[in-house]
Amino acid sequence: MNQLLSKNEIKMKEVFHYPVMHREIIELLDIKNKKIIVDCTAGLGSHALKFADIMQPDSYYIGIDKDEESLKIINDKLKALNIKFSLVKGNFADMDNILKNLGISKADVFLFDLGISMYQLTDPERGFSFTREGPLDMRMDRASFISAYDLVNNLSEFELESIFRKFGEEKYARRVAHVLVEKRQKEPISSTTQLAQAIVSAMPHIVFKYKIHPATRIFQALRIAVNRELEVLKTGLDKAINLLACRGRIGVISFHSLEDRIVKQTFKEFDSRGMLKIITKKPITPSPEEVKENIASRSGKLRVAEKM
Numbered sequence: 612m613n614q615l616l617s618k619n620e621i622k623m624k625e626v627f628h629y630p631v632m633h634r635e636i637i638e639l640l641d642i643k644n645k646k647i648i649v650d651c652t653a654g655l656g657s658h659a660l661k662f663a664d665i666m667q668p669d670s671y672y673i674g675i676d677k678d679e680e681s682l683k684i685i686n687d688k689l690k691a692l693n694i695k696f697s698l699v700k701g702n703f704a705d706m707d708n709i710l711k712n713l714g715i716s717k718a719d720v721f722l723f724d725l726g727i728s729m730y731q732l733t734d735p736e737r738g739f740s741f742t743r744e745g746p747l748d749m750r751m752d753r754a755s756f757i758s759a760y761d762l763v764n765n766l767s768e769f770e771l772e773s774i775f776r777k778f779g780e781e782k783y784a785r786r787v788a789h790v791l792v793e794k795r796q797k798e799p800i801s802s803t804t805q806l807a808q809a810i811v812s813a814m815p816h817i818v819f820k821y822k823i824h825p826a827t828r829i830f831q832a833l834r835i836a837v838n839r840e841l842e843v844l845k846t847g848l849d850k851a852i853n854l855l856a857c858r859g860r861i862g863v864i865s866f867h868s869l870e871d872r873i874v875k876q877t878f879k880e881f882d883s884r885g886m887l888k889i890i891t892k893k894p895i896t897p898s899p900e901e902v903k904e905n906i907a908s909r910s911g912k913l914r915v916a917e918k919m
């Protein structure tokens with residue numbers, strides 16, 4: 612079937628990103644009755660489109676993303692609709708300045724849908740996927756300076772090992788770091804598949820029995836390090852909670868335990884200071900029907916809290 616589609620049509624097909632747990636988010640964040648909605652990870656606007664269906668005519672959607680290309684796509688989608696919106700290229704860790712520039716002092720909803728979109732994952736040029744040959748990049752913001760290539764080819768063996776251990780929780784971090792340093796002495800490791808092969812060659816046979824690809828955790832670790840994901844998450848959450856209006860709600864979808872731990876601890880910290888009420892005592896996970904429809908949602912965890 613694919614050979615009947617032009618390159619652009621194939622790309623557009625891939626541009627679709629399933630809005631993870633959108634029904635739960637709409638209900639728990641009470642999107643229908645909220646005025647100022649800040650989508651901190653606007654992506655391809657799949658959540659935004661769902662919100663647009665039910666937002667009040669005087670509600671205002673603000674979409675933030677680090678990725679300029681994604682914002683162009685979402686702009687095309689939203690301008691066809693009758694909603695008030697602004698899109699801002701930026702890091703959610705800068706949310707206070709972003710909202711100030713828009714003349715906003717408090718918002719009623721903050722949504723964080725963490726990680727990368729299908730658009731970023733499936734574009735080989737972005738270098739996020741070990742199954743697609745592409746440059747070793749992994750920058751969400753293509754204007755930023757440090758890429759996965761820089762880390763893999765310049766960090767010391769010890770630094771690589773600690774990134775793989777800390778951000779990938781990779782049991783074989785030392786072996787992989789050692790092999791990468793050996794390989795890069797012959798020639799730089801410059802593509803995703805070259806890195807994936809090097810990782811595979813470093814792993815013991817037992818890992819091939821596991822369900823996940825042996826390169827999964829190392830790629831995750833590098834992506835987190837390149838984009839400083841955990842550091843900016845904590846800053847972004849702190850700022851969002853401070854900027855939340857009374858009775859406003861914050862929702863965060865995370866996809867791995869490192870992120871979820873930060874969300875859980877931050878909510879608890881503000882709860883103990885009497886600033887936040889935790890709505891989801893345990894994280895909400897996608898229904899079996901959703902996982903069937905979108906397998907990528909299976910590790911998603913949603914936590915919601917309300918400002919006091």
Ligand SMILES: C[S@@+](CC[C@H](N)C(=O)[O-])C[C@H]1O[C@@H](n2cnc3c(N)ncnc32)[C@H](O)[C@@H]1O
Pocket residue numbers: 628629630631651652653654655656657658659675676677678681701702703704724725726727728751843
């Ligand atoms: C999982 S996607 C979001 C998908 C979106 N909810 C949708 O429905 O299309 C995550 C998005 O967050 C963006 N992102 C990740 N970290 C960010 C940060 N610190 N600041 C701004 N955007 C970020 C990524 O570029 C990506 O587009």
